Amino acid sequence: MADKCCSSKEEPITIEDNKDCCNSNTEKADTKEVEDSCCSGQNSFQEIAITATNSSCCSSEKNEMTNDCCGSELSKDLEVNSCCSSKEQDNTFETASCCSKNDETPNINSTPMKGDKIEYRVHGMDCPSCALTIEKGLNRLSYIQEAKVNYNTAKLKIIGNNALSLDSIESEVHKLGFTAEPLVQNKNLRTYDVVGMDCSSCAKSIENHLNKIPTVNTVAVNFSTGKMKIGHENSVDDIVSEVSKLGYKASLITNRDKSTDTPKNKKGYGFITFSGILIALGFIGSYTGVSPLMTTILYAIAMVISGYKPVKSAYYAIKSRSLDMNVLMSAAAIGAALIGEWFEGATVVWLFALGNVLQNSSIEKTRKSIRNLMDLAPSEAWVRVGAELIKKPVEEVSVGQIIVIKPGDRIPLDGEIIQGETTVNQAPITGESIPVDKLIGDTVYAGTINESGSIEMKVTKLVEDTSLSKIIHLVEEAQEQKAPTEAFIDKFASIYTPIVFALAIVVIVIPPLFGFGTWGEWVYKGLALLVVACPCALVISTPVAIVSAIGNAAKNGVLIKGGTFLEKAGAINAIAFDKTGTLTEGKPKVTGIEAISTSEDELVSLAFTLEDYSTHPIAKTIVEYAKDKGVQAKNGELFKNIVGKGVQATINGDIHYAGNLKLFEDLEVSLDDVRSKVEKIQSQGKTVVIIGTEQEIMGIISVADSVRSTTVKALYGLKQVGINQLVMLTGDNEGTAKMISNETNVNRYFAELLPEDKVGAIRQLQKEGHKVAMVGDGINDAPALATSDLGIAMGGAGTDTAMETADIVLMADNLEKLPHTVKLSRKALAIIKQNIWFSLIVKFVALVLIFPGWLTLWMAVLSDTGAAVIVILNALRLLKVKG
Numbered sequence: 001m002a003d004k005c006c007s008s009k010e011e012p013i014t015i016e017d018n019k020d021c022c023n024s025n026t027e028k029a030d031t032k033e034v035e036d037s038c039c040s041g042q043n044s045f046q047e048i049a050i051t052a053t054n055s056s057c058c059s060s061e062k063n064e065m066t067n068d069c070c071g072s073e074l075s076k077d078l079e080v081n082s083c084c085s086s087k088e089q090d091n092t093f094e095t096a097s098c099c100s101k102n103d104e105t106p107n108i109n110s111t112p113m114k115g116d117k118i119e120y121r122v123h124g125m126d127c128p129s130c131a132l133t134i135e136k137g138l139n140r141l142s143y144i145q146e147a148k149v150n151y152n153t154a155k156l157k158i159i160g161n162n163a164l165s166l167d168s169i170e171s172e173v174h175k176l177g178f179t180a181e182p183l184v185q186n187k188n189l190r191t192y193d194v195v196g197m198d199c200s201s202c203a204k205s206i207e208n209h210l211n212k213i214p215t216v217n218t219v220a221v222n223f224s225t226g227k228m229k230i231g232h233e234n235s236v237d238d239i240v241s242e243v244s245k246l247g248y249k250a251s252l253i254t255n256r257d258k259s260t261d262t263p264k265n266k267k268g269y270g271f272i273t274f275s276g277i278l279i280a281l282g283f284i285g286s287y288t289g290v291s292p293l294m295t296t297i298l299y300a301i302a303m304v305i306s307g308y309k310p311v312k313s314a315y316y317a318i319k320s321r322s323l324d325m326n327v328l329m330s331a332a333a334i335g336a337a338l339i340g341e342w343f344e345g346a347t348v349v350w351l352f353a354l355g356n357v358l359q360n361s362s363i364e365k366t367r368k369s370i371r372n373l374m375d376l377a378p379s380e381a382w383v384r385v386g387a388e389l390i391k392k393p394v395e396e397v398s399v400g401q402i403i404v405i406k407p408g409d410r411i412p413l414d415g416e417i418i419q420g421e422t423t424v425n426q427a428p429i430t431g432e433s434i435p436v437d438k439l440i441g442d443t444v445y446a447g448t449i450n451e452s453g454s455i456e457m458k459v460t461k462l463v464e465d466t467s468l469s470k471i472i473h474l475v476e477e478a479q480e481q482k483a484p485t486e487a488f489i490d491k492f493a494s495i496y497t498p499i500v501f502a503l504a505i506v507v508i509v510i511p512p513l514f515g516f517g518t519w520g521e522w523v524y525k526g527l528a529l530l531v532v533a534c535p536c537a538l539v540i541s542t543p544v545a546i547v548s549a550i551g552n553a554a555k556n557g558v559l560i561k562g563g564t565f566l567e568k569a570g571a572i573n574a575i576a577f578d579k580t581g582t583l584t585e586g587k588p589k590v591t592g593i594e595a596i597s598t599s600e601d602e603l604v605s606l607a608f609t610l611e612d613y614s615t616h617p618i619a620k621t622i623v624e625y626a627k628d629k630g631v632q633a634k635n636g637e638l639f640k641n642i643v644g645k646g647v648q649a650t651i652n653g654d655i656h657y658a659g660n661l662k663l664f665e666d667l668e669v670s671l672d673d674v675r676s677k678v679e680k681i682q683s684q685g686k687t688v689v690i691i692g693t694e695q696e697i698m699g700i701i702s703v704a705d706s707v708r709s710t711t712v713k714a715l716y717g718l719k720q721v722g723i724n725q726l727v728m729l730t731g732d733n734e735g736t737a738k739m740i741s742n743e744t745n746v747n748r749y750f751a752e753l754l755p756e757d758k759v760g761a762i763r764q765l766q767k768e769g770h771k772v773a774m775v776g777d778g779i780n781d782a783p784a785l786a787t788s789d790l791g792i793a794m795g796g797a798g799t800d801t802a803m804e805t806a807d808i809v810l811m812a813d814n815l816e817k818l819p820h821t822v823k824l825s826r827k828a829l830a831i832i833k834q835n836i837w838f839s840l841i842v843k844f845v846a847l848v849l850i851f852p853g854w855l856t857l858w859m860a861v862l863s864d865t866g867a868a869v870i871v872i873l874n875a876l877r878l879l880k881v882k883g
Contacts, residue, residue: 127359130151192227194206195250209245272354279299329531358865405456425451483567508522537870561807566825567825568790569822577729594700598699607689683739710815715744727750795813
């Protein structure tokens with residue numbers, strides 16, 4: 001019960017409830033009950049029954065009985081309307097789809113559905129008020145549930161309320177004076193170019209076919225853009241193959257195919273230069289006898305050229321009930337023209353346009369500092385397929401595949417070395433300056449550099465799950481979070497701007513009404529006040545500094561998870577360190593064995609049996625020692641962990657224990673001969689593990705951990721940047737704690753702590769008036785990290801948990817970058833304060849100079865845009881702070 005139109009001359013034939021159009025003189029009867037397709041040639045319909053459920057669009061004539069559209073005409077049907085080629089349809093029914101050109105209704109077939117999220121990169125914003133304008137402009141649209149714009153990252157996040165069109169969003173943003181570039185959100189969502197479609201039913205056919213494949217989760221094909229967005233679990237080759245079965249050609253668009261940088265606006269520079277020349281000619285002409293009409297024309301042309309974009313943006317800002325700088329500048333320029341100050345008006349818009357270009361150029365440097373991280377990993381990898389090496393985009397490489405990395409190449413994905421050995425420069429991820437030796441079984445990270453040998457590695461993570469991808473994601477999230485200072489400034493600006501705007505209106509109207517001066521004089525002062533109402537320099541002073549600092553830290557192997565934590569790091573004056581694995585290597589070694597009531601091998605065997613079920617680092621050390629010595633474990637049962645003291649197990653019918661002195665004191669075992677030996681060993685900074693039963697001590701095993709080579713230098717660096725209190729927290733005994741503290745030069749230590757005792761130590765430091773940071777591994781020290789003012793985790797490159805739990809993550813497994821982090825944070829706080837005070841002073845001086853008539857309009861513009869450029873350049877100094 002459908003009509004099908006084909007691609008050349010069609011000659012219909014009649015069969016009960018179906019009409020088919022056929023190529024040339026060939027008869028064709030293809031019965032389809034529900035769906036029609038639209039094609040490209042001419043159609044001739046003679047006698048045809050009315051379709052019950054659907055109509056199709058073709059390319060030339062319209063069917064008189066069914067209102068099917070062929071080409072330019074409108075199709076109307078009982079349930080579905082379909083419009084083709086040119087004219088848009090009147091959407092009076094339930095659903096509409098458009099085939100090619102004009103259509104104001106979002107295309108359901110090519111878009112995410114209700115509740116779906118889409119992200120865009122927005123280009124052209126030069127002040128946080130621009131972000132507010134875009135938000136308000138989009139939030140008024142019925143098919144958008146929520147729109148959020150973050151100026152720092154230049155990202156727009158959309159949540160759909162109804163069917164959502166990518167094209168319509170971009171169009172709306174363009175109307176507001178900006179450009180938007182969609183970003184892929186779903187980690188399994190990929191974008192393909194599809195070649196060969198000539199109508200929207202082709203797109204629908206591809207969707208229907210791919211939706212039948214179990215490994216395809218979602219698919220949306222947009223005929224007008226020729227793009228297919230698809231979430232799939234099978235390979236890229238499989239998708240390309242499936243699309244080719246339908247007669248189309250699909251090719252994957254990688255992230256690197258999309259430019260992440262703001263396009264160079266050479267045309268903008270040309271317009272600014274041209275309008276500047278016109279203003280200069282007009283100014284010179286006014287002093288050389290050129291007619292006033294000619295100079296006015298020159299100024300007017302310059303105003304149109306430089307002022308078109310801000311006036312257009314101001315129009316949409318007003319529609320969105322947003323009072324941004326475009327509104328204020330446009331009002332000032334137009335007002336100046338109306339009172340005959342053409343030179344002032346032209347200068348206002350020219351300086352404003354020039355300031356925006358300079359701001360955009362400067363702010364883009366901070367954004368690029370993060371986006372450059374994306375370029376660290378190569379876009380392609382050499383994949384081993386049998387005996388061949390095939391070059392593939394990293395997006396097409398699956399977990400488990402083998403890739404080959406040659407000397408000097410960057411590693412494209414995270415993986416495990418299965419053949420070869422090399423030295424890897426991990427600085428892009430961890431910030432470590434010294435390359436690390438890698439052997440078979442070692443993990444390597446995307447973006448790091450293979451310096452020496454050729455290696456083969458098995459891929460362990462997809463491109464979107466690599467450590468580098470997580471770093472980029474966390475840093476961008478951090479940039480989107482407002483610091484307390486930034487939130488306060490935004491609130492201040494939201495109050496300041498309308499107050500000054502209202503004051504400007506009062507200045508324009510009230511004094512001349514009461515005879516204090518002329519209308520022209522007070523209108524001019526009011527316009528200058530409008531310009532001064534722009535808080536751009538003030539609002540931009542904090543976020544640019546924060547983004548610059550976070551970007552600098554990320555390049556040096558430190559993840560700061562937001563402006564809040566950056567500010568906290570700058571205020572820290574005490575740092576508490578977990579000892580094991582933080583100040584020390586965390587890889588203790590057995591340094592001595594003293595058997596008392598048994599043989600040495602028997603003692604080691606008992607220790608092996610007891611400690612094999614423990615996860616404590618010292619237990620693991622003893623187990624490894626026993627294995628290296630070839631000692632066999634005994635049969636044990638009823639294993640039990642005694643928190644903070646040791647372990648127990650039943651061996652050969654007797655309960656045996658391994659633990660510290662306190663454990664055997666609680667068991668009331670005689671320690672007369674043992675206590676002095678234990679205390680002597682502990683005084684040497686070693687940890688003692690006692691082996692015995694409830695009746696006797698069988699022997700002592702001593703274990704020692706060594707201080708990291710980077711620890712002493714790092715702690716010295718912290719003292720240099722003004723951290724007065726360096727505190728060590730450890731569960732070890734007093735002797736070990738004292739020895740390690742002497743080696744590392746910490747100010748004080750807390751020894752023999754259980755995990756909950758570390759929380760108490762942090763609270764004690766806070767009660768003493770310190771702002772305390774806690775440094776640990778992000779897992780065992782979670783309570784203390786949460787209690788401290790700032791939680792810092794180490795070794796984020798290998799630990800997902802560390803990335804998730806801490807406020808700051810040191811990607812390398814050492815403290816080397818901690819002094820840099822504190823120094824950078826303090827520098828950032830200083831620059832933020834400088835920017836805020838500078839912006840406020842400039843505004844205050846401008847306000848004061850308005851009323852005596854000393855502040856001209858162009859000076860007012862210069863005070864705003866010039867101040868904004870200066871605070872941005874000041875903030876950019878944070879990118880240069882050395883690690």
